[in-house]
Amino acid sequence: MADLSVNIAGVEFKNPVIPASGVFGYGREYEELFSLSRLGGIATKGTTITKRNGNPAPRIAETPSGMLNSVGLQNPGIDKFLETELPNLMKKDTVILANIAGSTAEECVEIAKKLDQTDVHMIELNISCPNVKQGGMAFGASCDGAASITKQVRKATKKPLIVKLSPNVTSIAEIAKSVEAEGADALSLINTVLGMRIDINTKRPILKNNMGGLSGPAILPIAVRMVWQTANAVNIPIIGMGGISKAEEAVEIMMAGASAVQVGAAIFTDPYAPVKIIDGINDYLDRNNISSVRDIIGTVEPW
Amino acid sequence: MKYTQGKYLVIEKKAIAKDIFSMKINCPEIAENAQPGQFVHVLPTGFTLRRPISICDIDKEKGTIRIVFIVKGEGTKEISALNEGNVIDMLAPLGHGFTINEDFKKVILVGGGIGTPPMLPLAKIYKEKSTVISGFRSADAVILQDDFKNTGAETILCTDDGTMGIKGFVTQPLEEILKSEKIDAVYSCGPMAMLKNIAAVCDKYNTFCEVSLEERMGCGIGACLVCACKTNVNGEEHFAHVCKNGPVFNSKEVVWNG
Numbered sequence: 001m002a003d004l005s006v007n008i009a010g011v012e013f014k015n016p017v018i019p020a021s022g023v024f025g026y027g028r029e030y031e032e033l034f035s036l037s038r039l040g041g042i043a044t045k046g047t048t049i050t051k052r053n054g055n056p057a058p059r060i061a062e063t064p065s066g067m068l069n070s071v072g073l074q075n076p077g078i079d080k081f082l083e084t085e086l087p088n089l090m091k092k093d094t095v096i097l098a099n100i101a102g103s104t105a106e107e108c109v110e111i112a113k114k115l116d117q118t119d120v121h122m123i124e125l126n127i128s129c130p131n132v133k134q135g136g137m138a139f140g141a142s143c144d145g146a147a148s149i150t151k152q153v154r155k156a157t158k159k160p161l162i163v164k165l166s167p168n169v170t171s172i173a174e175i176a177k178s179v180e181a182e183g184a185d186a187l188s189l190i191n192t193v194l195g196m197r198i199d200i201n202t203k204r205p206i207l208k209n210n211m212g213g214l215s216g217p218a219i220l221p222i223a224v225r226m227v228w229q230t231a232n233a234v235n236i237p238i239i240g241m242g243g244i245s246k247a248e249e250a251v252e253i254m255m256a257g258a259s260a261v262q263v264g265a266a267i268f269t270d271p272y273a274p275v276k277i278i279d280g281i282n283d284y285l286d287r288n289n290i291s292s293v294r295d296i297i298g299t300v301e302p303w
Numbered sequence: 304m305k306y307t308q309g310k311y312l313v314i315e316k317k318a319i320a321k322d323i324f325s326m327k328i329n330c331p332e333i334a335e336n337a338q339p340g341q342f343v344h345v346l347p348t349g350f351t352l353r354r355p356i357s358i359c360d361i362d363k364e365k366g367t368i369r370i371v372f373i374v375k376g377e378g379t380k381e382i383s384a385l386n387e388g389n390v391i392d393m394l395a396p397l398g399h400g401f402t403i404n405e406d407f408k409k410v411i412l413v414g415g416g417i418g419t420p421p422m423l424p425l426a427k428i429y430k431e432k433s434t435v436i437s438g439f440r441s442a443d444a445v446i447l448q449d450d451f452k453n454t455g456a457e458t459i460l461c462t463d464d465g466t467m468g469i470k471g472f473v474t475q476p477l478e479e480i481l482k483s484e485k486i487d488a489v490y491s492c493g494p495m496a497m498l499k500n501i502a503a504v505c506d507k508y509n510t511f512c513e514v515s516l517e518e519r520m521g522c523g524i525g526a527c528l529v530c531a532c533k534t535n536v537n538g539e540e541h542f543a544h545v546c547k548n549g550p551v552f553n554s555k556e557v558v559w560n561g
Contacts, residue, residue, distance in 0.1 A: 022527065023521070023522065023526065024526055025525065025526035025527070028525075028526075029522065029524040029525050029526040029547075030524075030526065032305065032306060032524070033306075033307075033308065045528070053541060053542050054528065054531060054542055055531075056531070056533075057518050057519065057529075057530060057531045057532065058519040059519070059528075059529045059530070059531060060352070060519045060520070060521050060529040060530075061519065062350060062351060062352045062378060063351075065351065066351055067351045067352055067521075069521065069527075069529060071527070071528050071529060071531075074528045074531065074542060217351070265351055267522065268351065268352055268353065268521050268522055268527070269346060269350075269351050269352070269353070270308075270346075271308050271394060271522070271524075272308065
């Protein structure tokens with residue numbers, strides 16, 4: 001049994017596998033299948049200051065080796081989250097990353113202040129949601145925008161701050177540097193890639209929102225590339241995600257420079273994917289006589 | 304709610320109409336927990352997303368369930384390629400099913416097209432107390448009529464083009480019955496336009512009505528919030544989720560133009 005523990009911004013994870021924000025709700029539905037304590041952490045559904053209804057359905061579509069979604073940040077609002085979900089999650093013996101997804105910097109600051117008063121382990125600031133008209137990806141699309149919101153949220157909390165980046169930019173490494181300069185403790189990347197599908201019989205986009213975020217195996221190589229480019233540009237830890245569905249791909253993204261991984265769409269295909277990936281990483285390490293998962297981080301040997 | 308995920312043996316597979324298949328699956332733990340109106344979430348091999356398919360029959364003694372589905376796209380086509388002796392990957396049983404009340408003396412089950420299969424478990428419970436009204440596009444799409452007759456239920460068949468049974472929509476015989484006798488409940492599954500009309504007729508005669516909705520789904524268990532449908536509870540509109548809050552809803556809760 002290898003040592004699977006990792007440390008990100010001073011927070012100890014028992015293993016490097018975290019269900020990504022949005023696919024896992026607040027864990028209740030998956031607890032029916034496995035103990036949440038097996039997970040390295042849980043990134044909670046993005047929260048806004050007040051209840052948000054999200055976009056009309058259909059909100060999902062299959063794509064070649066992946067899927068599009070356009071949920072639009074449906075959530076009950078921060079107060080309800082703090083009252084009914086967070087206390088339950090804090091009992092699960094796993095690291096809780098509270099994902100913030102406000103539409104303005106002020107809103108994100110207000111949510112961060114509320115979270116600062118709780119026991120939550122980390123804050124993940126989402127500046128990359130492609131499915132909302134205000135905020136979301138717009139924050140993360142420019143270095144100035146990303147820097148400004150990071151700076152403001154940084155001042156609002158002492159909790160370790162992870163900033164979640166969008167792949168829908170010209171240079172993710174430049175965005176990452178500007179976020180690092182304003183005090184982000186870690187980065188998570190990539191959020192979904194903006195995409196679209198059309199039903200050729202009706203000439204209508206399948207998603208009611210027309211466009212949506214692409215995830216699943218199709219985007220894995222984009223994620224590997226962006227984690228690698230970002231790891232070469234910053235000194236803060238990276239949580240890598242994007243299309244990971246098996247342990248070998250988690251290892252690959254860690255070799256590219258990630259200290260931990262998040263798993264999203266794969267959970268729809270196989271609800272046990274996170275725990276299978278944890279077991280598979282351990283098998284990989286044992287097979288290769290590697291004593292700690294930390295020893296594979298950033299070990300890619302580029303040509 | 305208790306559900307499991309696994310690979311289960313297909314023990315019987317039949318084509319029962321054009322593009323419509325019936326499969327019997329050996330899955331004791333799913334059959335044990337399954338309720339009428341619930342669904343199974345099937346993974347077509349090689350795909351990212353599962354496909355929700357309603358449960359058409361539950362045999363708790365034999366530990367089997369039956370599903371009947373139509374090939375609509377690439378995913379359901381892949382599922383239809385499975386044969387007896389193959390395994391099927393299911394997460395099940397899922398969702399909130401129909402309200403069953405043993406005191407109900409007379410109920411009507413209305414199925415439209417591929418919405419007909421989830422009516423069968425109800426017919427098996429209510430038997431002679433039930434009238435099944437099924438509507439199909441045309442004679443070549445008609446399914447499950449013998450299964451319904453075998454339960455002891457009275458059956459009324461409609462086709463849009465009149466090639467079998469009564470020519471016309473299911474709402475016509477439904478309204479005739481509601482007009483003439485006291486009905487304790489109407490249960491229905493089918494296209495949205497049909498469900499909307501059934502809800503309106505039931506409203507008119509002040510009859511309890513439950514409808515089973517369909518939407519594109521992600522996780523199937525209520526975590527991802529993808530399968531939204533607009534509902535109105537206590538005067539407030541919000542997005543409920545077909546997979547967990549439904550697929551069965553009281554027809555008065557559904558916002559039909561949402």
